[in-house]
Amino acid sequence: MSDIDPRRARDLGMDRPISRRDFFDGVAVVAGAAAVGAVTGIPLLHGGRGARRPEEPPYPPALTGLRGDDPDALSVPHALRDGRFWEHAGAPHPTGESYDLVVVGAGVSGVTAAHEWLRRDPKARVLVLDNHDEIGGHARRNEFAGGGRPGPLIGPGGSPSLGPPEAWTPEGKELLALLGVEPDTLAGRLDRDLYPGLGLRRGVMCDREAFGRDRLVAFEPGGAAEEWVSRLPIAEQARRDLVMLYTDPPDWLSGMTDEDKEQRLAELTYSAFLLDVCGVHPDVERFCRTMPSARWGYGADAFGAIDAWGTARRWDFPGFGGLGLDRGKPSRFNSPTVRKEWDAGAPVRFPEGNQALVRMLVGRMVPGFAGSTSADGVTTAAYDYARLDRPGNRVRVRLSSPVVSVRGDGDGSAATVGYFDGYRLRTVSAGAVVLACWHTVIPYLVPELPADQRRALRAAVKTPVLHATVRLRDWRAWHRAGVRAVRWTGAYWCQTELGRPVSAPGYPCPTDPSEPILAHLVAAPSRSELGPARGAALGRQELLKTPYEDLEYTLRDQLTRLLEPYGFDPAADVEAVTVNRWGHGYAPEYRTPWDGFYPDGPLPAEAARRPFGRIAIANADAEPGGGFDSAVTAAYRAVDDLTR
Structure with missing residues (x-):
């Protein structure tokens, strides 16, 4: 990342009052921020979400600026990792609440575990806790209102695709069937002919970072290589x-x-x-070099x-x-x-990505949260986040509540779960616990785990990734450039593309270049020359030290370098920016030549996911592998471990 040039920043529109700064990291500064800062040792930049009034939650998909693993979500987990949390936490304050199941993590795996538990025991009481202010984990939805459309523009902020239906695990297929999701219907909602019909192709930006100058070369894979290769610098x-x-x-x-x-x-x-x-x-x-980076x-x-x-x-x-x-x-x-995915076909997706499935699951468990829980209605339905944690709910979802400890009771029949609510350490009782969180954090939550299991859990190093969503006034410049998706050879953001043309009932995707549209950018900050695990750790450290302003600056700079020759004006054409930072992003996957135990084993995930008393372990890390279906399979296995 280079230093910001103030003059260049003005040219790029960084001084314009766009919606990215309406909510930079959450909500306005309020009194509770001091409490969070005291416990974590890290002053929050823009206030703590735990300090907002619970009856007035913001609507998370519409928040812009830095989202995902933002400072509020990470401050307590990092303090726990660094040994600073317990110095200031004070005595726990029991809530008096007791649940049949407590789930740590409100991502795909966590809400699937809660749903499967409730399916087997409809009268169960379930609590889902998460350190973020949004459900879904990496399955995020970004929403941008305005621009003359009848509703907002909607896109994914991570976990964009369900993958190819043929490749789904049996558990993934079962869950989709329970939710009424039909792969053929989803496949038909992607307009594969729209961009090609407008003359938009894929391309590569041979950029100055790799080749000393920028040159855009548009072509389609499989085309005559002699022609497009002749244009490369x-x-x-x-x-x-x-x-x-x-x-x-x-x-x-x-x-x-x-x-x-x-x-x-x-x-x-x-x-x-x-x-x-x-x-x-x-x-x-x-x-x-960057061919595999975005994927x-x-x-x-x-x-x-x-x-x-x-x-x-x-x-x-x-x-x-x-x-x-x-x-x-x-x-x-x-x-x-x-x-x-060897012989599988094309992926299928919702306009908002995989958060659609999370909303469908939560909507079926929490009364009043979702205006619709059907595959046809999930994209356009209204959602009431104030309903997630009401005392009368059989299932409660408690956000902005990082879990800090899980302890099995002496007789092995129950557990006590501690979490931080923004002010103090609180505890609840649980008949069983599913840890559907990052595996690397579990040894800090359950230090009594056997040494070999702790080592296996710490080996699940996730790869950092950034998914940025940018609302553009129109996409005429893309049309003139003749591109819809561009890979960069050395710049910070490795991929820039127009949002996939996916529609849903009541939600038409933009089809005319004069309309507003969402652009999507991906950055892979891992230092991959050091190998996947070591490179991910170092890349994550550097990412967490990178200010949001630098991320937006490079984003605007690359869009301008790509599109300015075709009439793009970053100051006027960029209407809103959301950067979804996932320091712990893609689930680890065993691979050669790095993992000497693969493929013959034994595999660390087999030791990592062993149940421990009334505690079971889920998350895609437990497979391990990325994808919605991996997270679902891990959730089913965890519930099996606790109920068989």
């Missing part, structure tokens, strides 16, 4: 090498058996394959060559065509997601 030898990789690569590993070839690919990253096996010009590797959270210098081969047809990784390996089945060395 790379060395002539690199052009010849890249065309060869796309059109006629040799068998780099001739003389080896297929099994030996797969073994060799499993020992390499994609960058190492290009440089050390193919021997291509360094500009080729530089051009390809996986790290670059080709960490992405396994065997997975690049396994996803080459879907994601356009060149260089493998001459190996002669069987495309009819995955390699045993492929990561779990690559294996699962």
Whole structure:
């Protein structure tokens, strides 16, 4: 990240009063902020959400600025991690509440666990606790009103897709059936012809960070490589090498058996394959480095060559065509997601991403929260967040309430759960607990866990990622540029794209370039040259020290570099910004060449997810693997562990 140039910042519209600053990190400064700061040792920048009056909650999807893992959500967990929380926490204050089940985490896995528990025991009392001010975990919904539309513009702030239906786990398929979600119906709501019909293609911005200057090259994967490669600002030898990789690569590993070839690919990253096996010009590797970044959270210098081969047809990784390996089945060395999605079709999605499912689940458990819990009505329904934690509810969802301890009672029949409510440490009693939170935080909540289980939990290092949503006045500049989605080769935001043209009953997606639209940007701040786990940890540290203003500055700068030649004015065309920061973003996935125990095992997740008394462990980390269905499967398993 470079320093902000004040003159450039003005040109980019950073001084304009847009809605990003209506709620920067939450709500206005109020008295409770002092209480949070005293316990955590970290003064909150804009006040603590725990200090707002519960009868007047904000509507989280409409808040802009920095969202996701913002300072309010992270202050208590970080204080717990750093050993600062208990110095100031004081004596616990029992609420007197008792529940059959307490769930830690209101993401997909947590609300699924609560729903499945209630399905098996409809009379149960359930409490769901979360440190964020919103349900859904990474499944966020960003909403922007205005612009002459009959309703708001809606897009995902993380977890945008359900993935391909053919690849769903049995538990994921069962839950979707219970919710009445029909994959074929969802698939039909994506207008695949809209952008191509307007002449909008994919493209790559060979940027100054990687190549010393910016040049946009638009093309579609599978097109004539000779034509678009000739327009890249790379060395002539690199052009010849890249065309060869796309059109006629040799068998780099001739003389080896297929099994030996797969073994060799499993020992390499994609960058190492290009440089050390193919021997291509360094500009080729530089051009390809960010190919996996938006999807996986790290670059080709960490992405396994065997997975690049396994996803080459879907994601356009060149260089493998001459190996002669069987495309009819995955390699045993492929990561779990690559294996699962091997022959799967296209992903399906709601306009708001996977928070639609979370809202449907919570709406069926909490009376009055949702105006509709159907797949047709969830996008446009009204939602009353004040209903989530009412005393009369059989299921209560308590947000802005980070859990700090889970202790099993002496006879193993119950547990006590402690959480911070913004003022003090509170406790509730639970007949059972499902920990559907990040696995790396669980050893701090349950220090009595066996040493090998604590080690396995700490090994589940999530990959940081940023999902930014930008409301644009119109998308005429994109139309003139002829692009709908652009990968960057070295800049901070690795992908910029127009929102997917997904509609829902009562919610038409924008279809005319003169209309307002949402743009989506992805950044992968992991230091992938250090490997997935170590690079994720260092990248997360750097991300958490990066001010919001820097994130917005780079976002505006890249949109301007991409679109200014086509009439884009950042000061006038950017109407609102939401940056969803996920320091603990993508769930860890076992992969070669980094995880020596994979694929033969034993796998750390098997030790990490063992139940402990009346405590069971969920979250996608328990699979491990990203995706809605992984989180659902982990939730079902946790409920099974507590009820069998």
